[in-house]
Amino acid sequence: MRLTWAQPEDLLAHELVQAAAEGTDVSGVRARWVAAGGDPVPAVSGAGPVPAPPALRQLARDLLAELAATPAPPAPAEPDGWEEIVALLPSAPQLPGLPxxxxxxxxxxxxxxxxxxxxxxxxxVEKVPRQGIEEILRSTGRWPLDRWFTAVGLPEDVAARWPWNRRSAPTSLEENISGxxxxxxxxxxxxxxxxxxxxxxxxxxxxxxxxxxxxxxxxxxxxxxxxxxxxxxxxxxxxxxxxxxxxxxxxxxxxxxxxxxxxxxxxxxxxxxxxxxxxxxxxxxxxxxxxxxxxxxxxxxxxxxxxxxxxxxxxxxxxxxxxxxxxxxxxxxxxxxxxxxxxxxxxxxxxxxxxxxxxxxxxxxxxxxxxxxxxxxxxxxxxxxxxxxxxxxxxxxxxxxxxxxxxxxxxxxxxxxxxxxxxxxxxxxxxxxxxxxxxxxxxxxxxxxxxxxxxxxxxx
The missing domain is CATH 1.10.4080.10 (ADP-ribosylation/Crystallin J1)
Incomplete structure (x- = not known):
């Protein structure tokens, strides 16, 4: 079972990126994870291709706890509290009244x-990268985008290379939309x-x-x-x-x-x-x-x-x-x-x-x-x-x-x-x-x- 956005081994890979963005030194944790056989590259779709074996999953849990216990450096320009945020803001604009x-x-x-x-x-095309979107549109005669997407005329090799969002495509392509x-x-x-x-x-x-x-x-x-x-x-x-x-x-x-x-x-x-x-x-x-x-x-x-x-x-x-x-x-x-x-x-x-x-x-x-x-x-x-x-x-x-x-x-x-x-x-x-x-x-x-x-x- 692949549980997206929740498996410890996937969370750790993403946490390495997030904690580093907040200024935390993650180099030691990352090195231990890689040495144990963990993949430090975050999954694009929410879960890695296969669940980690029990020992590696437990290590991910331990390393996540270690990162959670490591405080991030202060960020005075990016506070979380409302009063601290308001203190940084300019005066509220005077906009036109209610029509x-x-x-x-x-x-x-x-x-x-x-x-x-x-x-x-x-x-x-959610999850399809920019180059894939362009190839889909060019192959169906709709580049640059100015209308709904369609699968009509989409070559099989392009469809295989850039698969639609499987959950969404049946109801969101031009030929299928109904509400x-x-x-x-x-x-x-x-x-x-x-x-x-x-x-x-x-x-x-x-x-x-x-x-x-x-x-x-x-x-x-x-x-x-x-x-x-x-x-x-x-x-x-x-x-x-x-x-x-x-x-x-x-x-x-x-x-x-x-x-x-x-x-x-x-x-x-x-x-x-x-x-x-x-x-x-x-x-x-x-x-x-x-x-x-x-x-x-x-x-x-x-x-x-x-x-x-x-x-x-x-x-x-x-x-x-x-x-x-x-x-x-x-x-x-x-x-x-x-x-x-x-x-x-x-x-x-x-x-x-x-x-x-x-x-x-x-x-x-x-x-x-x-x-x-x-x-x-x-x-x-x-x-x-x-x-x-x-x-x-x-x-x-x-x-x-x-x-x-x-x-x-x-x-x-x-x-x-x-x-x-x-x-x-x-x-x-x-x-x-x-x-x-x-x-x-x-x-x-x-x-x-x-x-x-x-x-x-x-x-x-």
Whole structure:
């Protein structure tokens, strides 16, 4: 049995990378692991090809415990506590006020729809690297990407070399799409909606943990969320849930959970970031936290701003300026601003992104945040162009596409997204949460109603 994101020998390989990134000297542990026959190269897909023999697995457990007992050097530019984070931030921006209720609902409906469409575009090629995505598209006559992926006309040798995401492809290729299939990138905002409906803006991280246990199937959580879920079941307290045997604590998982926490606080990027921090600290630290805060701020800004640049400027204000996430977002924006949209310019920009972050796992927060910032900037507010750039980059394609789609969809509303992208969704989202399939319009109505109740709650 290959248990992804949980086998000690796989966790150790990832922890060697994560601990080193935090400034811990891992050379001795790494040498002992390699000398015993362990593989120090992290598994790409969540688990190595075969489970380790018992003795090697036990050594992995022992070495993980040793690394956990070794404190990382102080990181004053990348704190975990809310007050320490706020002390590093610039003043919160003054954004336009809430548009009319009808206009606000159109923004929210666009954000939900755009998130689903962007996620769906990237689903078939999740885990496929950038060069594989290009070869698939060229061989099916769809390069550069400007529509859904298809298996029609795909040569057998290309399909064998770059296999689709087996779980996603049957329902996310152009010839098969009928509504938005189940995906964790949509499960989480639906879960966040329920969280706020139950607890309001004063929810605690422990409330998030309980909601996971009550509603989120353990088999539908991955990377840091799977580690945190295990820690919750082991009765470990927050924030130890984010650190114990969790080498994925700076990956993208928290970023994909928090769009809605901004949608319900239109224009309040600092408030949205505070809610995102409370959610994210269950499973993430440092830049993993900041990614969630940034995504929530993007969500809050897209409901009131009029341009992608304004949204990005507003969201910058919730990211610690000396953090690695700030550097990633800055690089993405700079490359996007210089990109004229031509194939050579896009290629050059993606080459630079991969030169900067190609050593990271494809689910890390830094490379994907840089991609999101690049796609939003270079997309210039065009929905199709923006989500296609996010997916073409070739890291966490469905998550990056979802976040980009939510931002641009919120700015444009459903009509501005275009029938090409909205029609196949059929206005519905499948989910593995209790209650099953959801209507996008119903989710938007609940979001708008929730925003009104949160405003009343704050006023009291």
């Amino acid at each position: 009319s209720q009808d206009a606000y609902r159109e923004r929210v409906l666009g954000a939900w729809t755009g998130r689903a469409a962007g996620c769906l575009l990237g689903k078939p 938005m299939p189940e995906d964790d990138d949509l499960n989480y905002p639906i879960l966040a909606l329920l969280l706020l409906e139950r607890h309001g803006h004063a929810f605690t991280t422990e409330d998030v943990a309980q909601l996971w246990l009550d509603h989120l199937p353990a088999g539908r959580v991955f990377t840091a969320e799977r580690a945190a879920y295990r820690n919750i079941l082991d009765a470990r307290p927050v924030p130890e849930t984010a650190t114990h045997l969790n080498p994925f604590r700076e990956w993208i998982g928290a970023l994909i959970r928090t769009d809605l926490l901004g949608w319900v606080l239109p224009g309040d990027v600092r408030g949205a970031a505070r809610l995102a921090w409370a959610d994210a600290r269950l499973s993430h630290t440092r830049n993993g936290l900041y990614g969630a805060m940034w995504a929530a701020a993007l969500g809050a800004a897209t409901t009131v701003c009029t341009s992608v640049e304004d949204v990005l400027d507003a969201a910058d204000a919730v990211v610690p300026p000396g953090s690695r996430l700030a550097d990633a977002v800055r690089l993405g924006r700079e490359l996007g601003a210089a990109c004229d949209g031509s194939e050579p310019a896009v290629r050059e920009a993606l080459d630079r992104l991969h030169a900067a972050y190609g050593d990271l796992h494809w689910v890390h927060v830094l490379n994907n945040a840089a991609t999101i910032a690049f796609a939003l900037t270079a997309g210039r507010g065009d929905f199709g162009r923006s989500v296609c750039l996010a997916v073409t980059a070739g890291w966490d394609t469905d998550s990056a596409g979802a976040t980009v789609g939510a931002v641009v969809g919120g700015l444009l509303g459903v009509p501005g997204i275009g029938e090409q992208w909205t029609g196949p969704l059929e206005g519905r989202i499948a989910t593995s949460l209790p209650g099953g399939e959801q209507r996008i319009a119903d989710l938007a109505d609940r979001t708008v109603a929730l925003a009104a109740s949160l405003t009343a709650e704050v006023a009291r």
